[in-house]
Amino acid sequence: MNTWVKDAIVYQIYPRSFKDSNNDGIGDINGIRSKLDYLQQLGINTLWLSPIYDSPCDDNGYDIRDYQAILSKFGTMQDFDLLLEECHQREMKLVMDLVINHCSDEHEWFEKSKQSKTGPYADYFYWSDEPNDLRSVFGGSAWEYCESRQQFYLHTFSKKQPDLNWECADLVEKIEQMVDWWLDKGVDGFRVDAISFLDKSGIEAAPNGSFATEACVNRPKGHQHLQHLMTKIHSRDVLSVGEINARDTEELLDYILPSRSEFQMAIVFTPPEVEVFHENLNRYYKEQLKTRIEVQQQGAWNANFLSNHDKPRQVSLYGDDNEFWSQSAKALAVLNLTQHGTPYLYQGEEIGMTNCYYDDISDYDDIDTLAKYREQLALGMSSNDALAMVSKASRDNSRTPMQWDDSLFAGFSDAKPWLKMNDNKSSINVDSQQNDADSVLQFYKQLIQLRLNSEALKTGETSLYDTEDAIIAYQREGDCGTYSIVVNLSNEMVSAPHIPLLESAELVLGQELSEHLPPYYFAVYKS
């Protein structure tokens, strides 16, 4: 693995919501270019862009119509080339989002495949005369009938996202050519989307009513395809991170053990019903931490994150976006930036952006949210209850426009944004935190510098202290010393753990340990 990957601080940008440079209400590439100084001053050295390719945007770009063209609403290929050049001038890396489990039904490959059962594109997708009753992630059947071909095609996600057939050598060659084309342009790696489902051999035998994702998840040929593709990609000086559905540590290690030649690290998708609706998030988080430690002990690297474009905002999910908003945002930052592995920040987490609950379903955009809402109504739930339920886990919580200042559209745009702003933009925004020494933003800057300057926090050994539920405490040991991290991830006062090492350690961040730890207490000690 290239050393820069272990020094990376990755900042995920959801381009549609980051910064709108031409006032059409939609974020764009030139908007990102205008914020490179901000990102560099924050301490970011690597950007990951959610998809910017040409797309009908049924799933906001995760349905690609042309892998080698830029979505016109986001700008031009020339804009992209300038962004890439300006990142490199700043010694920042730029990682793209690679969506190759499926493409758009408007992609040329699908347009041609649906025209003929015998032509050169016939097998680029999964076609069936008599499909079973598999379910798609975004609701309804995972099979859609195509009049022109007189057959059904498989889509694990929306019907506008037909699954690509990785058993078709010609398709795989086309994908590898496209990947090489982006690498030749100088991009610095890929986050690879929904990549646990490439082997569809389990589909026929899948029980009726099961999700297509379950029928295809983490099967042998999927790994074989990945090893072939990723071996080529890793011949370059790149970062690779796979978005996977690992149901246990073994399935996770199958993707990230160096011996597997698949990914350098993984972002593990956790279904909302497991995380968002968990009854004790402290315990859930501690279990996650134990898995990370096991992964590290097995010799694998990992990706640390709390937020992304598919999850609610971390300060609302794990912290407290009300009484202890700032303290809990900082406590979560400590957890995200002091662990083994590459830390991933999601746009807006550095200023403590929160969930945004709309009071009308028509304000929501996300295909997944709307599908789940319809599903609940069909099950007989009232519209109010259905709205309350889906809004808690809605992916739109993390997609509200970035809050740059307290103006009408928060400095994101001069035009009405594509998605409703969060009302708290007047109090939570970059401008108001830039010159506030006690702000969440300034805290992130301090913490990022601490991490960048400490080998122990990047690659040091990790051991977990045995503490009661709300307290998460661990140490990171390296050649340059040992860091001890203590966090009270609750809104209650709790008794302090007894950690002898701290008696001779120096407080680097946070408050001195005392007999009782206040809500969302955090401390980083060095010894």
Ligand code: TEU
């Ligand atoms: O999300 C992946 C994803 O949703 C699946 O891994 C998950 O297993 C599924 O929801 C069932 O629980 C990625 C992108 O991050 C997301 O934004 C896209 O909507 C999705 O893939 C399709 O491209």
Ligand code: CA
């Ligand atoms: Ca725009």
